[in-house]
Structures are given as C-alpha cells and as structure tokens.
Amino acid sequence: MGKVFSELNPPRRVLMGPGPSNVHPRVLKAMATPLVGHLDPEFLTIMNETQDLQRQVFRTKNRFTIPVSGTGSSGMETCLTNLVEEGDEVVVCVNGVFGMRMADIVGRNRGVLIKVEGEWGRAIAPEAVEKALKGRKAKLVAIVHAETSTGVRQPMEEISRITHDNGALLLADTVTSLGGCAVEVDGWEIDACYSGTQKCLSVPPGLSPISFSSRAMKKLDKRKSKVPSWYLDMTMVRNYWGKERTYHHTAPISMIYALREGLRIIVEEGLEARFARHDLNHRALAAGLAAMGMELLPPEGERLPMLNAVKIPEGVDDAAVRAQLLSEFSMEIGGGLGEFKGKVWRVGLMGESSTRTNVVLFLSALEQILAARGVSVKRGAAVEAASAAYGG
Numbered sequence: 038m039g040k041v042f043s044e045l046n047p048p049r050r051v052l053m054g055p056g057p058s059n060v061h062p063r064v065l066k067a068m069a070t071p072l073v074g075h076l077d078p079e080f081l082t083i084m085n086e087t088q089d090l091q092r093q094v095f096r097t098k099n100r101f102t103i104p105v106s107g108t109g110s111s112g113m114e115t116c117l118t119n120l121v122e123e124g125d126e127v128v129v130c131v132n133g134v135f136g137m138r139m140a141d142i143v144g145r146n147r148g149v150l151i152k153v154e155g156e157w158g159r160a161i162a163p164e165a166v167e168k169a170l171k172g173r174k175a176k177l178v179a180i181v182h183a184e185t186s187t188g189v190r191q192p193m194e195e196i197s198r199i200t201h202d203n204g205a206l207l208l209a210d211t212v213t214s215l216g217g218c219a220v221e222v223d224g225w226e227i228d229a230c231y232s233g234t235q236k237c238l239s240v241p242p243g244l245s246p247i248s249f250s251s252r253a254m255k256k257l258d259k260r261k262s263k264v265p266s267w268y269l270d271m272t273m274v275r276n277y278w279g280k281e282r283t284y285h286h287t288a289p290i291s292m293i294y295a296l297r298e299g300l301r302i303i304v305e306e307g308l309e310a311r312f313a314r315h316d317l318n319h320r321a322l323a324a325g326l327a328a329m330g331m332e333l334l335p336p337e338g339e340r341l342p343m344l345n346a347v348k349i350p351e352g353v354d355d356a357a358v359r360a361q362l363l364s365e366f367s368m369e370i371g372g373g374l375g376e377f378k379g380k381v382w383r384v385g386l387m388g389e390s391s392t393r394t395n396v397v398l399f400l401s402a403l404e405q406i407l408a409a410r411g412v413s414v415k416r417g418a419a420v421e422a423a424s425a426a427y428g429g
C-alpha cells in the first residue's frame with residue numbers, strides 16, 4: 038500500500054505579504070457547505086447574487102460582471118485575449134512586474150505592443166500616455182491601478198480622459214486595489230478590469246472578478262477572428278452567466294460560495310469604512326517604520342494603503358529576517374521583485390489582514406529581530422509612533 042500521510046494540519050499564519058491575505062471564518066464556512074450542481078436553480082440564484090455584489094464592489098452597472106475561473110492572472114489574460122486582435126495597437130504602461138506581464142500577454146495575442154515605461158516605484162505620468170497615443174490608432178490602453186511589486190497607486194482619471202479622447206478603451210488591473218481603496222469602474226470609465234480574490238477581498242485564490250463596459254462588449258462582438266483561448270473565450274462564457282445558462286465549463290462551486298460570502302462581508306462593512314480602515318492601518322505602519330528609521334519606496338501621495346514596499350536597511354539580510362518572522366512569529370511578509378529583489382520588503386495590509394493588531398505585532402517583531410541583529414533601533418519607538426497615529 039502507498040503512503041497515506043497525516044491529516045492536513047497547516048500552521049496558522051499572519052498573512053502580511055502581497056497575498057494571499059487572511060480569510061474570514063465565514064468565508065471558510067461557506068466553502069464547507071454542501072455542493073449543488075452548477076446548473077441547479079439554487080446555484081443560478083447564487084450566481085446572480087454574486088454578480089450583484091461584485092457590481093457593488095466594482096461600483097459599476099456593467100451587465101457583464103462575472104468571476105473568471107482562475108487566479109488574478111486569468112483575469113488579466115481574459116481581458117487582453119478577448120479585447121486584443123492581431124495587429125491591434127495596444128499601449129501598455131510598465132512600471133513594475135504586473136505591467137510587464139500584461140506586455141507579454143499582448144505579444145502572445147499578436148497585438149502591436151507600444152510600451153510606456155515608467156520608473157519602478159513611481160506612478161506613470163499621464164503625459165507619457167498621451168505621447169504614446171499621439172498619431173496612432175491604438176485600440177487599448179492597459180495600466181495597473183495598484184502595482185503590487187512596488188506599492189505604487191496609479192491615479193486613473195486623467196489617463197482615462199486621455200485614453201477616451203484618443204478613441205481607445207481603458208483596461209485596468211485592480212487585483213490588489215479592489216476592496217482596499219477606491220476603484221470606480223463607472224466613475225473612471227474603465228472599459229475592462231480584473232481583480233483577484235486573495236488580496237483585499239480576503240477570499241482564497243482561485244477566482245478573478247472581471248467587468249466589461251458596453252464599449253468593451255462591442256469590441257468583443259466585432260472581432261474578426263475567434264478568441265484564441267477556448268477556456269477564456271468570453272463570447273461563450275457569457276452565455277453561462279447570462280440568460281441561456283449554456284454549459285461551458287463546470288463552475289468552481291465552492292469558490293463562488295466563498296466569493297459571495299467575502300463580498301457580503303465587504304458590503305456589510307461598507308466600502309468607505311473599509312477604505313478608511315486600510316488607510317489608517319497604512320499610516321500607522323508608515324509612522325512606526327519611520328520611527329525605526331525606515332522608509333517606504335514610493336513618495337508620499339503615490340503609496341498604496343494595502344501594500345507597503347519598505348526599503349531594507351543597509352546590511353540587513355532580507356531572506357534571514359523574513360525566515361525569522363515566519364519561524365518565530367508565524368508571520369509572512371513578501372520580498373522584493375525584479376530590480377528590488379533583496380532591496381525591499383513588501384508588507385501587505387490587505388482585507389482581513391489590515392488590523393491594528395497586525396500592525397503592532399509586525400512592528401514589535403521587526404524591532405526585536407533588527408535589534409538582535411545589531412541594527413540600532415530605539416526600543417518601543419515604533420509601536421509608540423503607530424499608537425499615536427491611531428490617536429493614542
């Protein structure tokens with residue numbers, strides 16, 4: 038007989054990396070409820086409710102608002118594979134890892150890639166997008182709203198105006214921002230956007246909520262060629278989420294239960310209250326880090342509340358500190374990516390993980406670890422500064 042192994046018993050972690058974030062027990066409970074069939078009338082109601090909740094969180098009236106079966110990257114691939122046809126000029130803004138990933142996917146779909154490159158750790162300047170669009174007939178501008186690799190928040194309104202003035206559609210990556218800071222799909226006239234469940238929605242990884250405007254649906258309807266991916270072909274998938282309920286692939290039932298519950302928790306808390314909570318915890322963390330002599334990578338005004346890229350102090354061993362946080366405090370934070378590998382830590386305060394308890398725990402743990410490694414830190418100063426940010 039083959040080995041049976043022991044019953045699964047993963048450790049309890051404080052998840053303060055770039056995702057996944059901690060999951061509310063109500064979401065875990067929803068996932069453990071009985072399965073129904075993916076065409077069961079009860080499930081069709083659950084699908085409709087999930088779409089309704091997803092529209093509330095995206096702040097959109099877009100009919101085509103569904104969760105794609107797959108993680109955040111599947112939403113990225115869905116948007117680009119459905120909206121880019123061979124020969125289409127596509128402007129992709131690149132100031133971090135996820136902009137690079139979009140650029141890669143545009144090429145795989147035989148789009149004509151026009152890259153707008155920006156400094157990593159800074160937002161993209163609207164003028165750069167304007168310059169790229171000038172004298173062309175670009176079909177699409179793709180940009181990351183919350184660049185998880187650098188902790189930069191991208192202002193969207195000006196770029197949206199420029200994009201539409203030039204007759205293009207706007208595609209936004211809201212994987213990290215959705216549920217943690219304002220994402221205004223209708224207000225900012227975003228034509229296609231995608232998110233992921235495991236960041237500020239605090240649901241396990243596995244679904245990618247997306248939304249297409251009527252302009253995006255028109256572009257999809259007018260395609261001359263079939264969508265090159267069968268699984269991600271929204272001209273077929275929409276018939277399952279629409280009135281027809283035509284089988285395309287079996288919906289991941291338990292994940293949709295989880296998303297529905299996660300979205301319910303968000304709507305209960307209220308979007309504005311949730312954004313304020315993320316902001317407050319971010320400001321407390323930044324104050325605590327400053328008291329330890331550490332600073333964030335992006336300048337003030339361009340920082341995300343849910344993903345804090347912290348410059349690692351000179352001479353401190355990145356991997357060793359993260360390993361110690363994990364083994365001694367059961368706490369996960371992320372390392373740097375690309376040019377920031379070994380240079381920054383990425384501290385997530387996403388969804389359920391964005392709490393005062395976690396901020397204080399992380400600051401205390403980091404202070405203890407750094408002090409033991411001979412970094413001169415004033416003991417207690419970080420938590421004191423964070424407490425002051427909370428109002429005492």
Ligand SMILES: *Cc1c(COP(=O)(O)O)cnc(C)c1O
Nearest residue numbers: 108109110135183185212213233
């Ligand atoms: C996490 C992330 C993705 C990819 O999502 P996966 O769930 O890892 O596939 C895409 N874009 C951004 C900005 C992200 O943070």
